[in-house]
Amino acid sequence: MTVDAKQAVEAVFREQSGRIISTLIRISGSFDWAEEAMQEAFTSALISWPEKGIPQNPGAWIVAAAHRKLIDQSRRERTRREKQDSLEYETQAISLPEAPMSLPDDRLRLIFTCRHPALEQGAQVALTLRTLGGLTTTEIAKAFLMPEPTLAQRLVRAKRKIRDARIPYVIPAPGQLRERLTTVQAVIYLIFNEGYAAASGEHLVRRDLCAEAIRLGRLLSELLPDEPENMGLLALMLLHDSRRETRVRDGQLVTLEDQERSCWDRSQIREGLRLVEAALQRRPLGPYQLQAAIAAVHAEAKTALETDWYQIARLYEKLFAFNNSAVVALNHAAAVAMSGALQEGLTLMDNLDLDRYYLFHAARADILRRMNRPAEAMEAYRKALALATNRVEQEFLERRLSSCLN
């Protein structure tokens, strides 16, 4: 019972803290108060649930408890201000609603606020991951390879600016919405990726983060249904996520080629394919739609051998027009190689300046392996291994390396 209750508290935090905090910020108008109240509510749950049992709607229980803390807090604040009458600052009166209610777009409000252009760029992403993603400062610092105190400082500064410059807690007006949409799409995809390939740690996939990102993508799509890139982003995440269960087997990474395709999530694939098709019929074309289209080609291949690599290579070429990064060029080169032109793909890769990127060496190694050049393949795998940080990925590379020996 005690263990169950503790697990229930942890599960609510993992799955719902983003939703809960976004509501509390709207109600209180303060990031700090909301965070504090939520923390206290979870602490209360740890004491109360083992005794009185897990409530029927645990998320609503937390919101209600936090709401009571906010009311206490605002009372204390009022008394404090009345005491220092001569030093009275003209601060906005805190008025709290009778009953707390989560609005469906609270999380979008939060995401647009966290991604406000008046905040420092690095802090925007960190603040989003901290509040919406429920990641700890330690986890975020690790993901960004940054000392924890530096990150904590950035978060404090960002929250202070939101308060002092009065950055509103709203979904931007139509005139500003479009220009601010791309940064929001980017952060949703970042949360998804953080979940899909957790930067370091034991688990390769953090389900909760992927699910949260998909939920946000859905919300964004509902808010702006005519925006093809919203559909593209949602489709992309759904198609990647459909392979979730087959990506890791017995704690080991399984490449797309070796995944058990019959275990891919069919309903997610159907939805993803439908969205890609609908998006591509609209205009303009964009990077998320193209990446989703690439994922769709994989999803449509019944076996790895049937993959239309020629089509994928062409889609990467189009993607390069939007994102001319070396990583896209690397994927293009890999697709060219897989379409049958191994040497051409290898030559394309060798022209890239990605020496510090572990996937570059892993991709080169893979082509060399297919070309039956084991010595060079092994050398490339070793380089990849030296750069990989995720344990599951390291083990995968080690297995590939030892298979070259045979």
Next chain:
Amino acid sequence: MRYMFLIYSQETTESLTPEEMANVYSGHAAVLDEAAAKRILLGAERLRPTASATTVRVDSGKALVTDGPFAETKEQLAGYYILECAHLDEAMEWAKRIPTACRGGGGCIEIRPIDDLPKRA
């Protein structure tokens, strides 16, 4: 909340053409008229060029007076607005409309929330 809009412009030695001058004037007039109609205009002034600026710095009781602005930068403070806005997004919308450019030289607006002083007893 009150926000101050600091207008930073490049100071040109040449005078503006009548057409450019008219554009700058009508841009400011539009902002002033609309802000006044909405009763959110709390102040707006144009400053004379930094050639007329004097900087006084008091250090251990002694005043050091120098000719010119406190910092020599490409863009100089040329004027300001004070507007009452609900939040930063609204302030940003106003900032986009305040003219800053002279002779295509760019310029920018810095938005600063005004800190309310405690009431005096």
